[in-house]
Amino acid sequence: MTKPILALAIVSSLAALAGCTSLQSVSVTQIPSDRSRPLRAEVSNTAFLGIHFTNDFIEPLTAQLMSQCPRGRVTGILTKQEASLYVVVQTRRVVATGYCVYDPAPVQPSEATAMQETH
Amino acid sequence: MRRFLPLFLVFTPSLVGCATLHRAQLDEIDGQHGHLVPFEIHVSETGVNTKAVGQIASVAMRSSRPSQIANIVALFQFGPKTGNVVYDDEFADAVAGTILERCPTARVTGLMSLRESTNYYAVSGEYVTVRGYCIVD
Amino acid sequence: MRRAPLFLIPVLAVLACGCSYSMHEYQAAGYAPATQSSGPPRQAVWIHARANQGVVLGVTDNTDYVDVAYQRLLAQCPGDIVAVNTRYSTKLGFLSYRNTVEMQAFCLQ
Numbered sequence: 001m002t003k004p005i006l007a008l009a010i011v012s013s014l015a016a017l018a019g020c021t022s023l024q025s026v027s028v029t030q031i032p033s034d035r036s037r038p039l040r041a042e043v044s045n046t047a048f049l050g051i052h053f054t055n056d057f058i059e060p061l062t063a064q065l066m067s068q069c070p071r072g073r074v075t076g077i078l079t080k081q082e083a084s085l086y087v088v089v090q091t092r093r094v095v096a097t098g099y100c101v102y103d104p105a106p107v108q109p110s111e112a113t114a115m116q117e118t119h
Numbered sequence: 120m121r122r123f124l125p126l127f128l129v130f131t132p133s134l135v136g137c138a139t140l141h142r143a144q145l146d147e148i149d150g151q152h153g154h155l156v157p158f159e160i161h162v163s164e165t166g167v168n169t170k171a172v173g174q175i176a177s178v179a180m181r182s183s184r185p186s187q188i189a190n191i192v193a194l195f196q197f198g199p200k201t202g203n204v205v206y207d208d209e210f211a212d213a214v215a216g217t218i219l220e221r222c223p224t225a226r227v228t229g230l231m232s233l234r235e236s237t238n239y240y241a242v243s244g245e246y247v248t249v250r251g252y253c254i255v256d
Numbered sequence: 257m258r259r260a261p262l263f264l265i266p267v268l269a270v271l272a273c274g275c276s277y278s279m280h281e282y283q284a285a286g287y288a289p290a291t292q293s294s295g296p297p298r299q300a301v302w303i304h305a306r307a308n309q310g311v312v313l314g315v316t317d318n319t320d321y322v323d324v325a326y327q328r329l330l331a332q333c334p335g336d337i338v339a340v341n342t343r344y345s346t347k348l349g350f351l352s353y354r355n356t357v358e359m360q361a362f363c364l365q
Contacts, residue, residue, distance in 0.1 A: 030286030031337035146285035198353025208277035227287035
């Protein structure tokens, strides 16, 4: 009788260590053809019994993406919001991946008179 | 008649339904390139609350057997749930094509995607609503 | 054992056949082109990608199926991908379930 109980305890422990991760939300934006500069940013927040007192953990996410793409445009953003439960501790995680694109500079007018008229 | 009044007051709201917004997402809004004409696409599927069905059947038949059967059936519906269980998860797949029917030029902006439910205790309406604007010159 | 009402037996069979789903989210977004917003119209082709994750007893440690679906979508189109419609749903089963992310989009060529 003790062997099945022991086996069940071991399986339950392994399951608890693996945790229970679920996807809360996913979103995708338009994706550029130039995918040579991939970006990734992640923020997370862990709380005992899943009792969170603030959602401020999300705030650095945009800045992290922007810092990887100075003076560029971040697009093709895949955003995943996950929740993981490890027995009595819950972790919330938001992962954003995307691509940094530098748009070509606008073409300057060829006629010099167009510029002079503004003065 | 008076003794039925409390029951009436308790169950009347369920006839109207209890609305829930599960998810809301908003895409970029670009009003720089023309006049914006709004559109809305609304698709739905009937959801079923198995345990509530069992409870109603138990009350109607004055037997606990339907509730027990419903609890067994619930084991076959294990997993994360948003709203009630539906029997077709592809009911919203037509939205992509419908957006282009509403805006044949494919110039669309301001898309708001909603996942909603209206709950009538044992059954529910599971909705996907997409609102947006066609950009018209 | 008391006789169960006969009409419940086919109902039980239908409900237990594993054809129940939960629809979590649907998003339509990204209809503006990522690049080349001006110029002549470009040919658009529908592309579609799907990825699943089977989970038993709710034990899993990742949501990588989302990234798999995303990469499968990217692999089908070397150009701009717009009009991305994303569906996230779960097929429910006996003490197990299968998560699905499905993406439909236009590939601009």
